Amino acid sequence: MKFIYQDLLNFLAEKPSKDLLSEKLFQLGHEHEIDGDIFDMELTPNRGDCLSLNGIARDLNVFFGNTEAFKVYEGNIDQLNLNFKNLSPEACPAIHFLEIEIEGNVNAYKPYLANYFSLLSNNKTNFFTDVSNYISYELGQPTHCFEADSINNQLIFENRNCNEAFKSLLGADINLLGNNCVFSVNNKIISLAGVMGGQSTACSVNTKKALVECAFFKPESIIGKSVAYNLTSDAAHKFERGVDTQAQEIVLRRFIEIIKDHAVIKNIKIQSFEDHQVQKNSIPIDVKRINKILGTNIEEKEYLTYLSKLDFGIENEIIVPSHRHDISTQNDLAEEIARITGYNNIESKPLKIKKNDRGTDKVNTLKNYLIKNGFSEVINFPFIKKEERKSISIDNPLDSNRNYLRTSLKDSLLDNLLYNERRQKDSIKFFEVSDLYSKDDQIRQEKKLGIIMSGRRGQNYLDFSKKLDNTYLSELLNNDSESIVFKIDEISRAGLKSKKNDKIFYTEISVDKIPENIFNDIESSFETTNFIKYQPVSEFPSSTKDFSFSIKDFNKYDTVIDHLSKLNDKYLKDAYIFDFYENKKFNEIKVGVRFVFQSSSATLSEEEVHKSVNKLLKPIIDLEGVSVPGM
């Protein structure tokens, strides 16, 4: 909801600056952003009463006082004899109708009405609808204007089980399904109540006589309809959050006053249909309880003063105003007091709870063991397209590719592996631990560990030319056990979108089936998290260059190794020794080094890579007795 700063000031006795107003709005729990003179409010869903100038001003009264900002028509109004039947009073306990007819032309909009359209970028529609929209902005009560002459038979309100077409006043064709609160004439739906009127009975720029409907629809009878039919509706937003149960007549009198401000009124008639007894919602006065909830020492007098400024009645009990649907308990009142005094002004009081030991955890031990051996943990979404045996179906999936919950980690981990292969990774070791769900006679939960790997065994001269294989994984996982705990499978590359040939190995096991004492010498707790500052991942390809250093002056060996450990270049992403060979026959040491270059902003040219290579190699090949054959 947006409002104009000056409009709100009209409702306040004091005239706070924008900064002070902003501070107090935050104190009251009304988040917002300010753009010039426009306050864009993000109100919590329980505060439907604040979705208007008047509503926000009521909340600010305790700080700035308020004024009688809006004039209402105070003259007598004739009784309307509308042929109307409310078949669902449980959904709409109160409804009022105003028939209003004007003559002559509509004058230019006065500043308060004109600004609502120009400064808040609202579209003008027609005079009656414009006033209706403005009233909703000013007082928070939606109204709907029918072209009066289009209601040519009995008007019925009901919660109807529908399966019929409806054209909204904005021209959208909607198929109403299931129970919907609607207005109908001659059994034809003319309005989706509380959401949007229909085109067939909408007012136009030529309308001289309007039937204005002003109702209290219960939130539960409106909720979800605007989303279900993809209708953007300010009225639905307000009814869903709850409007004032008692405000309808005053709203219609305000409606008349605004019409009177702009046109000559020929005729006005009003009629009310109420099916509910006004019940006062009251709460006992108990300031001790309030202090017990908040940890404060507020005096009763101060407490009651605050509440009265928020429109609460103070009798033998506290009477909740009719616009506050969110207040029914002592805790609700405690929040009111905390808002007024300011959450930040409530003094903290120490809380002492006995320290708790997290203890050991088999899953964490497993994770630590795998991480120590070069495996990285991944987390995947559980949604899949294909139905697996016993898989659980999602009734309202995000899309048709995410209809079911996975029952295995395999496909997710395989996707992770292939994704990284496409990104030039040649040694991939992943694991995931997740609860998986399946169904037979009931929903079953099982925590599983999945491990996948493919490619080189390592980025060092001992492992570089070796491949990850069944033996490696079996030795890693099963050596501590008397029997084979982890069953390892090779995943065929047939049908996979991959150009790689390295074999893929996979194991998946229920965590419950892993012996408790496995990997006993591994810590259960993780190392303290080091909150590094992450560098965005480059989306550009890397370039790999291999070099073999021939060292014939062994006194230079340590210098070469030292240089290689301190390589630094803006494009150098990775460097490691993948080959080390002592050639005793030729009295020579060979050191093979791989450089991986990558830019964060572009694909590197050969020239750029060449320049980096020369810079990195120069201090080494300048050494006497060290060379790179071929360079």
Add this chain to the structure above:
Amino acid sequence: MSNIDNIEPPIIKDEVGTLHPINQVKDFLLNMLADLGFQEVDGPEIESEEFNFDMLNIKKSHPARQMHDTFYVENKSHVLRTHTSPVQIRSMLQSNPPFAFTSAGKVYRKDDDATHLPMFHQVEGIYVDTDVTFANLKDLIHQILHNLFGKDVKIRFRPSYFPFTEPSAEVDILSKNGKWLEILGCGIVNPIVLKNCNIDTEKYSGLAFGLGVERIAMLKYGVSDIREFYKSNLDFLGQFK
């Protein structure tokens, strides 16, 4: 070192992998909360509406229960939990106060865009004892945020709305660029929730709080796009060793 036999081969560094950064942050939070006295409890991700909503005072008409916000499964017999609070409900039903529980794990909302994911992680805590007040809650939240962001961090409490707490608050910290950043939600446990768990509300009261793990991770690591956490990119994950 003129003899080839005296040459020491290059040292081979351990090639370690990495715990997922989201789990690193989750673990950090759980350790911190254990130090503050909270015991970790666990529960299912597929929940009944009763535990996910009703017991937490989330009424049938609440927007969060709509099909466009919550994933329903198996002909609407269950939901994918939208928060970890039902774990606390299950634990409260099996315990007598005083107690302090944390629940952590995956939660699901029907959202999928640049800033929202259909699955994310929460860490929530609840403490129930005699005379637990909003002033105590403030003290606890200060301790948590000082542990996360340092003693000098500026903290702001704002009124908010959650059906399961009353009063409810959202808590912001002041960022280096002078903007307030929302960090967590908290409040005094709504007595309706305690009553649902058979707890005597004349004697006991409680406080509760919840943090979004991804949000904390993004702030602490400087990750601007939440989706990065779930691409399983080794270049990304490798930075969190």
